[in-house]
Amino acid sequence: xxxxxxxxxxxxxxxxxxxxxxxxxxxxxxxxxxxxxxxxxxxxxxxxxxxxxxxxxxxxxxxxxxxxxxxxxxxxxxxxxxxxxxxxxxxxxxxxxxxxxxxxxxxxxxxxxxxxxxxxxxxxxxxxxxxxxxxxxxxxxxxxxxxxxxxxxxxxxxxxxxxxxxxxxxxxxxxxxxxxxxxxxxxxxxxxxxxxxxxxxxxxxxxxxxxxxxxxxxxxxxxxxxxxxxxxxxxxxxxxxxxxxxxxxxxxxxxxxxxxxxxxxxxxxxxxxxxxxxxxxxxxxxxxxxxxxxxxxxxxxxxxxxxxxxxxxxxxxxxxxxxxxxxxxxxxxxxxxxxxxxxxxxxxxxxxxxxxxxxxxxxxxxxxxxxxxxxxxxxxxxxxxxxxxxxxxxxxxxxxxxxxxxxxxxxxxxxxxxxxxxxxxxxxxxxxxxxxxx
Amino acid sequence: xxxxxxxxxxxxxxxxxxxxxxxxxxxxxxxxxxxxxxxxxxxxxxxxxxxxxxxxxxxxxxxxxxxxxxxxxxxxxxxxxxxxxxxxxxxxxxxxxxxxxxxxxxxxxxxxxxxxxxxxxxxxxxxxxxxxxxxxxxxxxxxxxxxxxxxxxxxxxxxxxxxxxxxxxxxxxxxxxxxxxxxxxxxxxxxxxxxxxxxxxxxxxxxxxxxxxxxxxxxxxxxxxxxxxxxxxxxxxxxxxxxxxxxxxxxxxxxxxxxxxxxxxxxxxxxxxxxxxxxxxxxxxxxxxxxxxxxxxxxxxxxxxxxxxxxxxxxxxxxxxxxxxxxxxxxxxxxxxxxx
Numbered sequence: 012x013x014x015x016x017x018x019x020x021x022x023x024x025x026x027x028x029x030x031x032x033x034x035x036x037x038x039x040x041x042x043x044x045x046x047x048x049x050x051x052x053x054x055x056x057x058x059x060x061x062x063x064x065x066x067x068x069x070x071x072x073x074x075x076x077x078x079x080x081x082x083x084x085x086x087x088x089x090x091x092x093x094x095x096x097x098x099x100x101x102x103x104x105x106x107x108x109x110x111x112x113x114x115x116x117x118x119x120x121x122x123x124x125x126x127x128x129x130x131x132x133x134x135x136x137x138x139x140x141x142x143x144x145x146x147x148x149x150x151x152x153x154x155x156x157x158x159x160x161x162x163x164x165x166x167x168x169x170x171x172x173x174x175x176x177x178x179x180x181x182x183x184x185x186x187x188x189x190x191x192x193x194x195x196x197x198x199x200x201x202x203x204x205x206x207x208x209x210x211x212x213x214x215x216x217x218x219x220x221x222x223x224x225x226x227x228x229x230x231x232x233x234x235x236x237x238x239x240x241x242x243x244x245x246x247x248x249x250x251x252x253x254x255x256x257x258x259x260x261x262x263x264x265x266x267x268x269x270x271x272x273x274x275x276x277x278x279x280x281x282x283x284x285x286x287x288x289x290x291x292x293x294x295x296x297x298x299x300x301x302x303x304x305x306x307x308x309x310x311x312x313x314x315x316x317x318x319x320x321x322x323x324x325x326x327x328x329x330x331x332x333x334x335x336x337x338x339x340x341x342x343x344x345x346x347x348x349x350x351x352x353x354x355x356x357x358x359x360x361x362x363x364x365x366x367x368x369x370x371x372x373x374x375x376x377x378x379x380x381x382x383x384x385x386x387x388x389x390x391x392x393x394x395x396x397x398x399x400x401x402x403x404x405x406x407x408x409x410x411x412x413x414x415x416x417x418x419x420x421x422x423x424x425x426x427x428x429x430x431x432x433x434x435x436x437x438x439x440x441x442x443x444x445x446x447x448x449x
Numbered sequence: 450x451x452x453x454x455x456x457x458x459x460x461x462x463x464x465x466x467x468x469x470x471x472x473x474x475x476x477x478x479x480x481x482x483x484x485x486x487x488x489x490x491x492x493x494x495x496x497x498x499x500x501x502x503x504x505x506x507x508x509x510x511x512x513x514x515x516x517x518x519x520x521x522x523x524x525x526x527x528x529x530x531x532x533x534x535x536x537x538x539x540x541x542x543x544x545x546x547x548x549x550x551x552x553x554x555x556x557x558x559x560x561x562x563x564x565x566x567x568x569x570x571x572x573x574x575x576x577x578x579x580x581x582x583x584x585x586x587x588x589x590x591x592x593x594x595x596x597x598x599x600x601x602x603x604x605x606x607x608x609x610x611x612x613x614x615x616x617x618x619x620x621x622x623x624x625x626x627x628x629x630x631x632x633x634x635x636x637x638x639x640x641x642x643x644x645x646x647x648x649x650x651x652x653x654x655x656x657x658x659x660x661x662x663x664x665x666x667x668x669x670x671x672x673x674x675x676x677x678x679x680x681x682x683x684x685x686x687x688x689x690x691x692x693x694x695x696x697x698x699x700x701x702x703x704x705x706x707x708x709x710x711x712x713x714x715x716x717x718x719x720x721x722x723x724x725x726x727x728x729x730x731x732x733x734x735x736x737x738x739x740x741x742x743x744x745x746x747x748x749x750x751x752x753x754x755x756x757x758x759x760x761x762x763x764x765x766x767x768x769x770x771x772x773x774x775x776x777x778x779x780x781x782x783x784x785x786x787x788x789x
Contacts, residue, residue, distance in 0.1 A: 189703075
């Protein structure tokens with residue numbers, strides 16, 4: 012399929028789709044652990060993706076020293092008051108006897124703590140956001156290589172998952188789904204509005220890349236030689252003209268950069284696939300499936316359901332967090348406004364359902380198919396609309412309307428595919444296979 | 450100016466910015482939450498497509514309203530949308546029943562796990578989402594007509610001589626009145642009619658209900674009809690009060706779920722309570738109390754900031770916070786609902 016796009020549209024487009032397919036594959040493998048192995052309905056995938064992206068930004072962006080110097084102290088004060096409030100709260104909860112007295116003390120602690128946090132926090136954010144707001148206005152990051160953030164993104168997502176798990180696990184699946192959906196929405200609104208941390212909707216652009224830039228490539232001697240070698244001779248054996256050569260340079264620089272990304276992503280996908288398959292076939296994986304299939308029986312065998320669920324939830328979220336960091340790396344920018352649940356939560360669900368829940372390879376295939384359809388549905392719908400429009404007059408309002416709404420065709424298509432697969436092939440394209448060493 | 454006028458001003462301020470908006474928003478949430486809770490009680494799954502169903506119903510209403518307006522039909526001071534509402538409800542119920550027949554009935558027959566239903570409802574959500582956007586686009590649409598205000602802020606100031614105005618929109622009153630009527634009708638139906646009793650029995654104990662000869666397909670169908678009607682009503686009232694935007698309806702899902710769970714899932718009365726609890730807390734937590742404190746506190750004391758607990762962007766964080774609190778402290782909800 013991708014080859015067709017490569018020849019039909021351009022290799023750049025094909026590789027761009029391929030790279031996003033790879034990232035989607037990582038996401039769907041993460042979800043597959045949660046849903047396919049353990050049967051957890053996680054509707055907050057977006058939260059993990061976003062925190063992965065945030066980490067990527069924070070790791071790679073160079074620190075804004077001025078912002079630290081003006082806002083650092085009050086921000087630390089806010090943090091310290093937060094910690095003190097939590098400690099005081101825990102002390103009150105543990106030490107005092109149950110009753111109305113404890114409730115009142117608790118409320119007082121929380122309110123006083125809140126006032127202090129709020130006071131320092133507002134001072135800090137005001138100062139930080141005032142620092143050169145057109146360019147920075149936030150704290151910046153650590154200035155480390157962005158590749159490092161893939162690991163850190165996974166860890167951050169794991170931390171968040173631990174927190175979510177503390178609150179929401181142990182509830183039944185529907186509640187869990189709603190709770191995770193809520194947390195992911197809150198996560199996004201924090202990213203959008205806490206300008207001191209993430210610049211909010213003003214976005215952070217120009218993140219450092221792990222691969223060379225196109226412009227540099229076109230100057231590099233070895234790359235010139237490579238292109239020369241590749242395109243060097245025309246069909247009749249003569250050297251090609253300079254114009255064609257320049258165009259070829261531009262094209263191949265784009266392709267080369269994307270190939271570098273692909274290589275990095277393929278490595279990640281393979282590593283995660285290897286680990287995930289091993290985990291699935293290990294006694295641990297067998298235990299997970301046992302819990303999924305019959306919680307009561309597994310619990311009677313002495314398995315701690317909730318803590319196992321938490322474990323798999325954290326691991327899965329970490330994988331999704333890695334993919335979030337990868338995505339931000341690929342984009343080279345962090346845009347909180349672009350995180351919408353349909354794209355970052357429910358589309359991943361379609362991938363796993365189509366591919367076959369419980370099967371890692373299936374999750375990858377599902378991710379590829381789904382992402383491909385998702386991207387290519389738009390030009391196809393536009394083409395379809397233009398075919399219909401042949402019969403409509405230029406001024407027909409229906410014609411314009413159709414042109415505008417054609418991209419939304421893919422939503423309907425996705426829903427339709429999902430419902431149909433769920434109905435007629437509930438196990439997906441590659442069904443879960445029982446390991447042979449039972 | 451003496452202190453009692455200050456107090457009155459403070460009271461009017463709160464009524465205008467917190468009380469009235471909360472009541473109308475709460476009624477809209479309550480109507481949505483009753484639908485969710487009924488589907489949960491009877492079909493036993495959380496319907497993720499409910500928000501989109503509201504959007505669809507509202508969209509149908511807008512189309513019919515436009516059609517009426519183009520024919521010159523209107524209701525004078527009332528919005529034309531009210532006239533279109535019954536037809537839109539009819540269309541939405543047909544859609545809901547059709548979806549149930551084509552998607553959910555299969556899983557019911559094969560006795561699938563509740564989670565499968567939820568996943569299927571996500572698929573339905575996708576489809577409805579795309580459908581609404583294809584049919585009406587993604588722009589913001591204001592389809593309110595007729596008289597806008599019952600009491601205008603300026604007129605109120607003149608009438609009472611207070612420095613704070615009180616505005617009462619017609620849609621706010623309409624919302625409340627229609628919500629009360631709908632809820633009363635629903636309770637009469639559930640308590641007094643045969644089908645309603647069958648529904649409650651089915652919700653309580655499915656096997657026993659089947660044994661006593663209750664037709665499950667009828668119960669399910671009626672549930673969808675009620676849920677779709679209430680969804681349309683809630684969606685239209687929300688759209689009349691604010692405006693119609695497909696995106697917003699998706700985000701309404703969270704407060705609606707919160708309301709249903711807070712009230713005790715499977716309990717229509719609880720869902721209504723939950724709707725108001727969520728609405729009141731959302732609006733109170735994001736309201737800037739600066740002016741209010743200025744009125745009630747001694748004259749020389751004025752707070753520095755806006756005295757807002759949370760900025761307005763974190764509105765739905767509030768509903769979620771309540772949700773978590775209830776889940777931790779009293780998982781069954783305010784009125785004891787089904788324990789999950």
